[in-house]
Amino acid sequence: MRLHLTGAEILQDGVLAQGRIGVDAGKFTDASGGKTVDLRGFRILPGMIDMHGDGFERHIAPRRGAMRDMRVGVLSTEAELAANGFTTAVLAQFYSWEGGMRGPEAADRFCTALAATRGTCDTDLRLQLRFEVNLLDHYAAFETFADQVGCDYVVFNDHLPHDKLAAGKRPPRLVGTALKSGRNPEVHLKLMQDLHARRDEVPAAIAGLAARLAAKGYRLGSHDERTAEARTTWRDMGVRIAEFPETFEAAEAARAGGDGVVLGAPNVMRGGSHSGNVSAVDLIRDGLCDALASDYHYPAARVAALQLAEEIGLAKAWDLVSAGPARLLGLTDRGRIAAGLRADFVVIDPETGRLGATFAQGRATYMSGEVAARFIS
Structure with a gap:
């Protein structure tokens, strides 16, 4: 599955900042392409x-x-x-x-x-x-x-x-x-x-x-x-x-x-x-x-x-x-979000701490609520 995740705050190299990250063939990539999902308002963490x-x-x-x-x-x-x-x-x-x-x-x-x-x-x-x-x-x-x-x-x-x-x-x-x-x-x-x-x-x-x-x-x-x-x-x-x-x-x-x-x-x-x-x-x-x-x-x-x-x-x-x-x-x-590593990540609501999605090697293993709605829309 190819994904292009945008809008979220992403924790990379010890810094939490709004950005984008790609997923392709089970790994993180800096390249765009695939399904674009706007995760504005959420955080992507390893x-x-x-x-x-x-x-x-x-x-x-x-x-x-x-x-x-x-x-x-x-x-x-x-x-x-x-x-x-x-x-x-x-x-x-x-x-x-x-x-x-x-x-x-x-x-x-x-x-x-x-x-x-x-x-x-x-x-x-x-x-x-x-x-x-x-x-x-x-x-x-x-x-x-x-x-x-x-x-x-x-x-x-x-x-x-x-x-x-x-x-x-x-x-x-x-x-x-x-x-x-x-x-x-x-x-x-x-x-x-x-x-x-x-x-x-x-x-x-x-x-x-x-x-x-x-x-x-x-x-x-x-x-x-x-x-x-x-x-x-x-x-x-x-x-x-x-x-x-x-x-x-x-x-x-x-x-x-x-x-x-x-x-x-x-x-x-x-x-x-x-x-x-x-x-x-x-x-x-x-x-x-x-x-x-x-x-x-x-x-x-x-x-x-x-x-x-x-x-x-x-x-x-x-x-x-x-x-x-x-x-x-x-x-x-x-264990980190970086191009070339396994696309293992979670999507979390920063206000409530609620987990919206879990991805292992780029595949969804858990998804619910507003995050799920954004992925399937």
Whole structure:
């Protein structure tokens, strides 16, 4: 589709100014031609890129047994992503002892469904595998699995309640988490206790796996770290992306070491962490963020970026959901509006923040209201 978009304010090279831009063969072009659409009164911004989102879980598992074909859930996820301005999205799938929709078997089913939808989605749906590091007997199987499903981004997680287990106490919400995993609560507790008992074996196992994955070109991330020492340890193993650091100290250590920092957009929306961790807004003010991720709520990224724009300016705020994540993911063909790059963009009402259209590689993935009327007139 060839388009010639005129009249809108366009965010290019850090400057928002009225202008025009062309779209041809899925890329931006400076040339005119094709259907002319007057978007006066609206803004054209780079398409959004989600570094980490697990909101898809409610699409593939809305209720136990309700989703027989996960492909339907993947396609529903794409529709929600497009309706929230995403043109590229990393879907963060667990490979965890937690079981249920986060266990290895569920990861296999999800990755199979995701692969089956490739070529049918205009939104670029990418895969992140979140590996629970205490699964010591699964390291070889996980590495083989990651290679087979075409994953290139692995994040190391540790969700064991070590403090409670070390104190001999039952973790909170044990019954609920056990039922979600499909296990008897006592069986679930025994599994956690057994994994906790082998915790001293974990660092060496991680180092070996991280080295092998890095050698194969994987991007590697860590999750929820609290100390500068932890970040240094991860960096020394080639793990260069810090997801959701929980303290200023950890985020500052990441920045000092040249590592990427990903923060959660819901934290920005709320003005703070739901669990009492450091405020994402405070970290952003101090320049300690490269990318905002939707985390568990896809609408949060756009809302957070527009909220931040009032304080740090639209260019810097929008960079956190477009060019910033593109840089961390090594995607040099997107994240900005420039001739020759992928025509990934959104059309937004500057007065309300409402999304009027999303285009991925020059193809409309979402459109509504007055913007839709202008395109079809």
